[in-house]
Amino acid sequence: MQIDLKTVNIEPKRKAFDHLVRRFGDKVAxxxxxxxxxxxxxxxxxxxxxxxxxxxxxxxxLSRVKMADWHAFKDPRxxxxxxxxxxxARQQEAAEGAFALVExxxxxxxxSDELREAAIALLVPLRHAAWGGNQNNVLIAGYGYGTxxxxxxLFHGMDCLAVxxxxxxxGLMLGGTxxxxxxxxxxxxxxxxxxxxxxxxxxxxxxxxxxxxVAQNVAIDGLLYPLVFDAVVDGVWAQNGGAPISMLxxxxxxxxxxxxxxxxxxxxxxxxxxxxxxxxxxxxANTWSGRAAAALLPPVAAALGSQxxxxxxxxxxxxxxxxxxxxxxx
Amino acid sequence: xxxxxxxxxxxxETRPIxxxxxxxNPGAEVEQQPAMVRVSAPDSLTINRATVEEHVGRTxxxxxxxxxxITLSGHVDEDDDRFTLSWNS
Numbered sequence: 001m002q003i004d005l006k007t008v009n010i011e012p013k014r015k016a017f018d019h020l021v022r023r024f025g026d027k028v029a030x031x032x033x034x035x036x037x038x039x040x041x042x043x044x045x046x047x048x049x050x051x052x053x054x055x056x057x058x059x060x061x062l063s064r065v066k067m068a069d070w071h072a073f074k075d076p077r078x079x080x081x082x083x084x085x086x087x088x089a090r091q092q093e094a095a096e097g098a099f100a101l102v103e104x105x106x107x108x109x110x111x112s113d114e115l116r117e118a119a120i121a122l123l124v125p126l127r128h129a130a131w132g133g134n135q136n137n138v139l140i141a142g143y144g145y146g147t148x149x150x151x152x153x154l155f156h157g158m159d160c161l162a163v164x165x166x167x168x169x170x171g172l173m174l175g176g177t178x179x180x181x182x183x184x185x186x187x188x189x190x191x192x193x194x195x196x197x198x199x200x201x202x203x204x205x206x207x208x209x210x211x212x213x214v215a216q217n218v219a220i221d222g223l224l225y226p227l228v229f230d231a232v233v234d235g236v237w238a239q240n241g242g243a244p245i246s247m248l249x250x251x252x253x254x255x256x257x258x259x260x261x262x263x264x265x266x267x268x269x270x271x272x273x274x275x276x277x278x279x280x281x282x283x284x285a286n287t288w289s290g291r292a293a294a295a296l297l298p299p300v301a302a303a304l305g306s307q308x309x310x311x312x313x314x315x316x317x318x319x320x321x322x323x324x325x326x327x328x329x330x
Numbered sequence: 331x332x333x334x335x336x337x338x339x340x341x342x343e344t345r346p347i348x349x350x351x352x353x354x355n356p357g358a359e360v361e362q363q364p365a366m367v368r369v370s371a372p373d374s375l376t377i378n379r380a381t382v383e384e385h386v387g388r389t390x391x392x393x394x395x396x397x398x399x400i401t402l403s404g405h406v407d408e409d410d411d412r413f414t415l416s417w418n419s
Contacts, residue, residue: 007363007364008364009362009363009364028345030342030345030346031342032387075387076384076387077387077388078386078387078388079387083387087388
């Protein structure tokens, strides 16, 4: 007797959820799509918030930026809970490795006193600026509309806390607890930091979620991280015996480069939606990046002296090039 | 005309690779088999790292695909940026 083995391929009746089939066509959906699209609560929200009966509970009209479909956004990194947590866990492990290496070999002791003072003075007060980034992004996540837009903002907000923690740890390593309390005094009282503090505090009262996005993620983060971490820490300091600081800051530099891709994609999609959007976003970008550049100059000038102007100008030109590429006319 | 093909395990990790192949190789055809997906193309088939990266949303090392690779046919020509199957006739 002969037995023939045969495989039978059974086509699944549904390849994906109906809402994803409508959006992306009849094919298997990725976990990112399942975890992000059409999850925004849209219907049966007939009770208005008691604290502001003028608006809906989830209200796209809170923003001057209008989208026919707030699910048009796509995070190029495709972060949903699992991919985000896995990616950050890997980065955390690498950063812990760098801290352990610097500490065990005593690399932070090789810094000159001058450089150590400069690093504490420039980096540690930034923990307060990062907290502002957290608040703003959580506001966007709370009041923004459409999960593909708001979800990465919540992740970004958590990352800002991570940045604040890494900066604090650098301060603890270089100057102990006094470095942190001194940095707080600097942030509250020093003339050098008042423009940035005022800027951060002004963004905290912005209620338009998309304006908060532009002010925080495009203007402040778009200038602060390239300027302080790419140009000063990885550039000037690293070439002058400050390589250990650059190792300690590796999460911050890697993370901000990654975030820029996402921010650019959000701006590109929103600006491509309509000329009005592009105009509103360009107006916000101009206002806030002008203020951010002016606010960042004093602390960078304290660290670099007269070179600071050129570095700020370069960074602003870099940001403008990014925004032009994303379709804004500045 | 001869055909080259490559077969992967059908899972979440290979789906973006298959999508990238289909995007870059207009002649490619997909055949879904139980737990396996087979992509065949006339003459040659190229996997570009940049396209796969776009689909997975992170940096991608072409060597990663070997974890899920079942079989292939054709001469392999690969470097860091692309992986090409073809018959040198």
